[in-house]
Amino acid sequence: MLKTFSKGGIHPPENKLTANKQIEMLALPKTVVVPVAQHIGAPAKIIVKRGDMVKAGQIIAESGGFISANIHSPVSGKVTKFDKIIDTSGYKKDTVIIEVEGDEWVDTIDKSDTLIKEISLSPEEIVKRVNDSGVVGLGGATFPSYVKLMVPKGKKADVLILNGVECEPYLTSDHRLMLEKGEEMLVGVKIIMKAINVNKAIIGIENNKKDAIEHLTTLCQGYDGITVVPLKVKYPQGGEKQLIKATINREIPSGALPIEVGAVVQNVGTAFAVYEAVQKNKPLFERVITITGKSLKNPSNFLVRVGTATSNLIEAAGGLPEDTGKIISGGPMMGKALLNDQSPVTKGTSGILIMPEVESQRRKMLPCIRCAKCVSVCPMGLEPFLLMTYSVKKEYEREEKERVMDCIECGSCSYVCPSDRPLLDYIRLGKSEIGKIIRSRKA
Amino acid sequence: MNKLFVSPSPHVYGKQSVKGLMYGVLIALIPTMLVSIYFFGMGALIVTLSSVLSAVAFEYLITRFILKSESTIMDGSAALTGLLLAFNVPSNLPLWIILIGSFVAIAVSKMSFGGLGNNIFNPALVGRVFLLISFPVQMTSWPKPIAITEKMLPYLDAETGATPLALVKEGVRNGVKLSEIQGIPSNMDMFIGNMGGSLGEVAAIALILGLVYMLVRKIITWHIPVSILGTIAIFSGLMHLGNPDKFTDPVFNMLTGGVLLGAIFMATDYVTSPMSTKGMLIYGVSIGVLTVVIRAFGAFPEGVSFAILIMNAFVPLINMYSKPKRFGEKQKK
Numbered sequence: 187m188l189k190t191f192s193k194g195g196i197h198p199p200e201n202k203l204t205a206n207k208q209i210e211m212l213a214l215p216k217t218v219v220v221p222v223a224q225h226i227g228a229p230a231k232i233i234v235k236r237g238d239m240v241k242a243g244q245i246i247a248e249s250g251g252f253i254s255a256n257i258h259s260p261v262s263g264k265v266t267k268f269d270k271i272i273d274t275s276g277y278k279k280d281t282v283i284i285e286v287e288g289d290e291w292v293d294t295i296d297k298s299d300t301l302i303k304e305i306s307l308s309p310e311e312i313v314k315r316v317n318d319s320g321v322v323g324l325g326g327a328t329f330p331s332y333v334k335l336m337v338p339k340g341k342k343a344d345v346l347i348l349n350g351v352e353c354e355p356y357l358t359s360d361h362r363l364m365l366e367k368g369e370e371m372l373v374g375v376k377i378i379m380k381a382i383n384v385n386k387a388i389i390g391i392e393n394n395k396k397d398a399i400e401h402l403t404t405l406c407q408g409y410d411g412i413t414v415v416p417l418k419v420k421y422p423q424g425g426e427k428q429l430i431k432a433t434i435n436r437e438i439p440s441g442a443l444p445i446e447v448g449a450v451v452q453n454v455g456t457a458f459a460v461y462e463a464v465q466k467n468k469p470l471f472e473r474v475i476t477i478t479g480k481s482l483k484n485p486s487n488f489l490v491r492v493g494t495a496t497s498n499l500i501e502a503a504g505g506l507p508e509d510t511g512k513i514i515s516g517g518p519m520m521g522k523a524l525l526n527d528q529s530p531v532t533k534g535t536s537g538i539l540i541m542p543e544v545e546s547q548r549r550k551m552l553p554c555i556r557c558a559k560c561v562s563v564c565p566m567g568l569e570p571f572l573l574m575t576y577s578v579k580k581e582y583e584r585e586e587k588e589r590v591m592d593c594i595e596c597g598s599c600s601y602v603c604p605s606d607r608p609l610l611d612y613i614r615l616g617k618s619e620i621g622k623i624i625r626s627r628k629a
Numbered sequence: 630m631n632k633l634f635v636s637p638s639p640h641v642y643g644k645q646s647v648k649g650l651m652y653g654v655l656i657a658l659i660p661t662m663l664v665s666i667y668f669f670g671m672g673a674l675i676v677t678l679s680s681v682l683s684a685v686a687f688e689y690l691i692t693r694f695i696l697k698s699e700s701t702i703m704d705g706s707a708a709l710t711g712l713l714l715a716f717n718v719p720s721n722l723p724l725w726i727i728l729i730g731s732f733v734a735i736a737v738s739k740m741s742f743g744g745l746g747n748n749i750f751n752p753a754l755v756g757r758v759f760l761l762i763s764f765p766v767q768m769t770s771w772p773k774p775i776a777i778t779e780k781m782l783p784y785l786d787a788e789t790g791a792t793p794l795a796l797v798k799e800g801v802r803n804g805v806k807l808s809e810i811q812g813i814p815s816n817m818d819m820f821i822g823n824m825g826g827s828l829g830e831v832a833a834i835a836l837i838l839g840l841v842y843m844l845v846r847k848i849i850t851w852h853i854p855v856s857i858l859g860t861i862a863i864f865s866g867l868m869h870l871g872n873p874d875k876f877t878d879p880v881f882n883m884l885t886g887g888v889l890l891g892a893i894f895m896a897t898d899y900v901t902s903p904m905s906t907k908g909m910l911i912y913g914v915s916i917g918v919l920t921v922v923i924r925a926f927g928a929f930p931e932g933v934s935f936a937i938l939i940m941n942a943f944v945p946l947i948n949m950y951s952k953p954k955r956f957g958e959k960q961k962k
Contacts, residue, residue, distance in 0.1 A: 193956055198641055355641065427956060439957045512634045518641040525635060545641070546634040552647050552704075553746040557899040559645070562850070562906070567955040569904060589955055597639030604645045605746075611637055 188393055190418035191428040194565040196598045197420060198519065200394055203478050203485045204358045209366055211489050212502055214289060218261050218493030220246065220282045221273055224532040225322040226329050227253030232282060238265045242491075243292035243469050246282055249317070255330045255533075256320035257282075260471035260491035262290040273529065274515050274522035281530070284493070295468045301369055302465040305377055312381040312464055319463035320533075321470045325349055325360075325424065325453035326516060328534035331460065334450055335381040341445045346379050346387040347433055350402075350454040351417065351424040353392060354517025357537040359474040360454050362487045364391070364398040367458050372402070372409045374461030379411065382450050387412045389454065390433045392419045421519060422596035426451045428565055440592050455536075470533055475499065479540030481507035490531055497527040499538055511546030514539040519597050552605035560599035560609055566592045570599035570609040577616035582623060585616045591624075593617060645847075647745075650899075651705030653848045657839035658712055658894065664822045664832035665720070668774035670782030672720030673828045677712065680727050684711025687735040696740070706745045710734050713753035716829020716890060717934070718760065719771045721787055726764055730756040750941045751901045754934050761934070769795065771825035792826045793819070793885045797877055798930035806874045819884040829890050836889040849897045852909035857892035858883060860917025868925060876925060888920065891933035901941045908944075908951035916940050 223229035230247035240246060240259040247257035259282075267283040291297060307315060317332035337343050352360040364371065375387050389406075391399050393416050403414045415433050422428055427438050429451060436447040444451050452460075455473065462468040471492050478485040483504025490499065496513065500506050506527065514521040515535055531538070560570040568589060576585035590613060599609040665673040688707040692700045701707070714734050718727065734756030742748040761768045772787035791799070793813050800810035814824040822832030829836075843849045861882055868876040882888065887895070896902060896916055903912050916936045923932025 193954075196643070198643070431956075437957050440955065442957070510633070512636075512640065514640055516638075519639045521638055521640065523635040523637075523640065524633070526633065539640075541640060543634075548636055549642065553744065555647055555650075555706075555746045555899045556902075556904065557650065558902075558904040558909075561904050561953055564953075565956065567953045567958070569953065571904070588952075592955065592957070595638075601639050601641065602643045602645070604643075604647045604650055606642065606646075610639065614637065 188416055188418040189432050190420050191423060191431040191565060193567055194563045194598065195420040195422065195428075196563050196601055198355050198601060200419070201355045201480070202358050202361070202394065203356065203480070204476050204487050205361060205395075207358070207362070207485065207487050209362050209474055209487045209489055212491075212494065212499065214261060214286055214491065215494045215498050216286055217266075218284050218286065218491060219269070219271065219495065219530040220257060220260060220284065220493035221271070221530065221532055222247045222257055222280045222282065223273070224257065224328060224492070224534060225255045226327060227251060227255070229280065230254060230257045232268065232280065234265050234282065236265055236267065239263070240265060240284060241290045241292045243295050243471060245469070253330055253333060255322050256318060256469070258320055258469040258471045259284060260493050261286045263287040271529070272525060274524065296466040301373070303373055305373070305380055305464070307464060309381045309383065312377055315464050315467075316460055319469040321456065321459045321463050322533050323453055324455035324459060324473060324533065324536070326520065326534055326536055328532075331452070331456055334452065335378065337382050337445060337450070342448060343382045343384050343445060343450045344386065344448040345434060345450075346375065346382060346384050347429060347449055347451045348375060348387060348389040348454050348457060349424055349429055349451055350389050350391040350395075350398065351429060352395070353419075353421045353424040354519055354521075354536075356478045356539050357476050357517045358478075359476045359487055359536050361395050361398055363455055363458055363474050364395070365401055368402050368405050370461045371454055371458045372405055372412060373465065374457035374459070375412055376409060377460050377464050378450075378452055378457060384450070385411045388433050389414045390417050390423070390429050391415070392417050392423060394419045422565055422594065422598065425565065425594050425596060427594065440589060473533060473535070475531055475535055476537035477503040478537060479507070479542075481509055481542050482540050483507070492532055493530045495527070496524060496529050496531060496538055499531070500527060500540070507540060507542070509542040509544070510540055511543030512541040514541060519601070520595065548608070549606040551607050554605055554607060557604060559602045559604065563598040563602045565596060565598065566594060568593060570613060573616060574607065574609045574612040577612040580619075582616060582620050586620045586623070590616050590620060647704050647706075650848055651709050653846055654709055654843065654894070655705060655712065657842045657848070658716070658829070660835035660838045661716065661829050661832055661890075662712075664835045665716070665828040667777050668782075668822055668831065669720035669772055669828050670775070670777055670780075672772060672782060672784045672787065675724075675784050676718060676720055676722055676727060676828060677715040679724055680715035680731050681708050681711035683728050683731040684708065684714065684735050687732055688740065691736060691740045701744060704745065707735060710739065710752045713829070713894060714756045717753060717757040717827050717887065718768065720782075720828045721770065721772050721785055721789070722767055723785070726760060726767055729763075730760045733759045746900055748900055749944070750938055751895055751898050754895055754938055758934050758938060773825055774823050774831070790825050792930070793824055793881070794924065794930040801875055807877060808874070816880055816884065819881075824885075826885075827887065827890075830887040833884050833889055836893050840893045843893075850906070850909070852906050853897045853902060853913045854892045856910045856913025857896060857917045857920075858888070860914045861888060861921055864918055864921045868921070882921065882924070886924070886931045887933040891937055892916075895933070896937050896940075901944060903944050903947045903951065905948070905951050905953040907953065908947045911947055911951055912940050912944065915943070
């Protein structure tokens with residue numbers, strides 16, 4: 187029996203159209219629009235001026251606090267403009283616009299493909315390098331990675347868990363990376379293990395990626411302490427709490443972080459970025475992105491520079507299909523709908539999904555028939571129907587008591603509801619109101 | 630470029646819809662309907678049709694003329710209520726009584742609470758119990774089954790007899806030992822539905838087929854039917870061991886009356902059953918216990934309908950006190 191998490195979960199159609207498509211380099215765009223807030227936390231502070239010439243890998247915005255990250259220029263060229271664009275959060279964010287000229291990289295970057303296995307940096311130096319390189323969690327949450335590499339005083343990590351689950355339908359960027367950059371990734375894992383001082387690492391991969399499981403299992407023989415754990419296909423197994431439960435059967439208490447149960451979780455893509463930062467001195471300015479959709483002519487996996495417009499990816503994949511109704515940044519379960527195809531891709535963009543119009547519209551909401559399907563699929567053991575009722579009635583105190591803040595917003599409840607009720611919409615509303623109440627209580 | 634839709638996640642939805650689920654239950658009831666027509670002939674057909682059609686008609690009229698809202702009859706829930714009501718009455722019930730039952734089920738028990746999703750009590754059962762109390766004679770004269778291959782049973786003037794449960798109740802009341810009561814069908818006859826009773830409750834095998842179908846299609850989970858049937862088996866088994874002359878054996882208890890119909894199709898009604906698995910088990914066990922108690926000690930020979938309705942009333946309370954186990958609830962270190 188394959189391991190998985192015990193509570194709830196769903197199995198939406200996988201639609202991994204690009205599972206066998208090799209990663210290709212996307213041609214450089216003419217201009218890039220680089221947001222300074224590509225991570226959770228404070229936006230970075232711009233340190234270049236209009237007219238400055240920059241090289242790829244040169245820092246253009248400095249980390250704006252403890253939870254923040256440096257932003258590097260993804261291309262070489264001229265800084266032409268600073269502008270505000272509406273990003274996936276719906277708010278206006280500062281960006282640096284660079285006109286591309288050539289492709290010159292900062293000369294400290296090792297551009298060769300040679301695998302460097304030897305880890306010469308000390309744990310402190312690793313943390314500093316990861317921070318300097320602007321590495322953030324590439325699974326989608328974009329939490330600055332260096333923070334997770336510093337185990338807080340009084341806590342101890344005993345295992346590193348690598349997230350190679352990729353439970354979102356359609357997305358295959360992690361899958362391809364594991365197949366094509368497996369060795370580099372494992373060195374990255376070793377680096378993280380050294381930084382957090384553990385001698386055991388587990389790579390969790392869902393069983394719909396058998397080739398990746400086999401490939402990494404073979405490679406692991408050369409790396410002490412790293413094992414691959416195949417997992418049953420079930421969404422949202424890529425959620426931190428669900429993954430820890432599935433792989434080592436520990437349950438993070440409500441409101442706590444993984445370190446509470448001795449675990450540190452990193453995405454496999456992040457492990458690769460750490461490898462590049464530490465061994466190749468290469469800051470994070472490009473990543474693998476899946477561009478996919480049922481009507482798309484040529485769904486692909488591309489290596490893309492941050493700041494490239496979404497439309498460039500779409501063109502390279504055969505152009506925007508006639509029947510397009512929605513463009514999603516990320517997967518269909520947790521991704522965000524884009525306002526237009528000009529939005530730049532960022533460090534957190536794992537995929538671009540083009541949805542046909544017929545699948546894009548919300549269905550009509552019907553009365554709740556109390557079928558309890560939302561309760562049975564909730565991976566956090568919550569009662570979505572009840573939380574929605576409390577949000578509608580603005581009974582936020584009762585909603586808080588029903589542990590609404592534990593919700594990981596995986597969307598399984600909305601997915602499964604036969605009455606097509608927008609459960610997660612209302613739960614988000616409740617969470618945001620209750621968040622305000624909690625903050626005012628502390629003040 | 631086309632206008633893009635922008636909405637929060639998730640952007641994909643599952644295949645199950647209210648309509649799909651309701652029609653799924655209707656499909657699960659087809660075998661039972663066929664068996665009832667096989668044994669009860671014309672009556673089964675007429676009672677079923679009139680009950681289903683009138684239930685749908687009442688719901689349509691209420692949405693159209695009283696609520697002045699969009700018609701909801703296409704969601705299949707009214708037809709399902711009508712079908713379940715039909716399955717809970719004898720096949721020779723006069724038309725006008727069926728109409729009253731169907732009116733009580735739809736108008737009083739369902740629509741007056743606000744329609745699908747808002748009713749506290751199972752509409753079909755409210756209709757059935759209303760008829761049982763109002764028309765005790767018509768509701769307890771059961772046509773004797775005759776296989777359709779021998780003779781098509783007529784609607785109103787079929788020969789009638791008692792149900793096995795009524796025979797037992799009557800016998801025990803008169804002090805006759807169970808083993809000496811005459812006219813109780815064999816287990817095999819009860820299993821295939823060759824006995825007197827409401828037209829949908831007799832065919833154990835067809836009902837179990839429906840259960841399997843609903844489980845496979847994930848329309849319901851096992852918790853409610855299994856906990857009801859398990860409780861009845863264990864509880865009535867213990868009583869039977871204690872006094873085999875007075876209390877019937879578990880197999881008899883499972884196959885007679887509306888136990889299977891109730892456990893599989895009535896108690897599992899989404900709207901009137903609990904939300905958490907823990908709650909479903911509490912609900913199921915309670916229905917099982919109440920059923921056996923009513924059968925053994927109550928005035929009526931049959932107890933499932935009452936047991937389910939009583940527990941329907943407790944569902945809000947059960948929901949409040951049987952929360953699902955939250956993730957990360959226990960392991961506080």
